[in-house]
Amino acid sequence: MLLKTIRLRDRTPVTLRLMRPDDAPLLLDMHHRLSESSIYFRYLRYRIPTLEQLAKLTQMTPDVGLGIVATIETPVETIVGHAYYIVETDDQTTAEPAVLVEDRFQGRGLGRALLDILSAVAWEQGIEVFNALVHPSNEQLLGIVRRSGLPFQSKYAYGMREIQVRLNPDFRP
Numbered sequence: 001m002l003l004k005t006i007r008l009r010d011r012t013p014v015t016l017r018l019m020r021p022d023d024a025p026l027l028l029d030m031h032h033r034l035s036e037s038s039i040y041f042r043y044l045r046y047r048i049p050t051l052e053q054l055a056k057l058t059q060m061t062p063d064v065g066l067g068i069v070a071t072i073e074t075p076v077e078t079i080v081g082h083a084y085y086i087v088e089t090d091d092q093t094t095a096e097p098a099v100l101v102e103d104r105f106q107g108r109g110l111g112r113a114l115l116d117i118l119s120a121v122a123w124e125q126g127i128e129v130f131n132a133l134v135h136p137s138n139e140q141l142l143g144i145v146r147r148s149g150l151p152f153q154s155k156y157a158y159g160m161r162e163i164q165v166r167l168n169p170d171f172r173p
């Protein structure tokens with residue numbers, strides 16, 4: 001199992017590991033702690049997923065998608081962020097990524113760390129392109145993409161911003 005402990009900018013240790021089926025209740029707990037704006041930027045509406053929807057996400061097989069969670073021990077394990085991708089095409093080379101960091105952990109480098117590791121894992125699984133639909137004023141996410149060093153294209157569509165990021169083998173978090 002992929003497991004890595006990182007330190008955020010303020011030195012807080014956070015563990016990154018693969019998402020697993022028993023994470024669904026912890027993911028729901030995290031969603032209940034989110035601000036309205038985080039929910040909106042993530043889902044582009046004010047509604048959080050159900051336990052059943054999150055459970056489905058945690059049970060993905062690699063041909064469908066793959067997820068990573070960020071956890072802290074407080075003293076019980078608590079999920080404070082996650083990132084995943086869902087494979088889009090039949091040839092398994094394009095995927096749609098998503099990332100979410102609990103508000104109290106935002107701005108400390110966790111979103112970037114999650115996306116870096118997700119990109120590396122996706123490449124290992126044969127994914128070459130990430131396609132994402134992002135709210136045009138989501139500067140945090142756009143900042144991460146710009147600073148990732150990965151080539152990307154972006155265009156406006158239906159009032160949102162469509163971003164296409166090209167993964168590559170030289171990219172290592």
Ligand SMILES: CC(C)(COP(=O)(O)OP(=O)(O)OC[C@H]1O[C@@H](n2cnc3c(N)ncnc32)[C@H](O)[C@@H]1OP(=O)(O)O)[C@@H](O)C(=O)NCCC(=O)NCCS
Nearest residue numbers: 038041042099100101106107108109110111112139140143
């Ligand atoms: C987007 C999100 C995942 C970013 O997570 P995070 O942990 O706050 O991100 P990081 O701390 O790694 O930093 C984000 C980068 O954006 C930059 N940034 C932050 N706020 C910014 C702002 N208002 N304007 C411009 N850049 C900004 C930071 O400088 C940072 O770049 P740096 O590492 O070079 O300093 C988080 O804000 C979140 O969960 N938002 C709600 C859900 C969402 O929008 N998901 C994305 C769509 S699926």
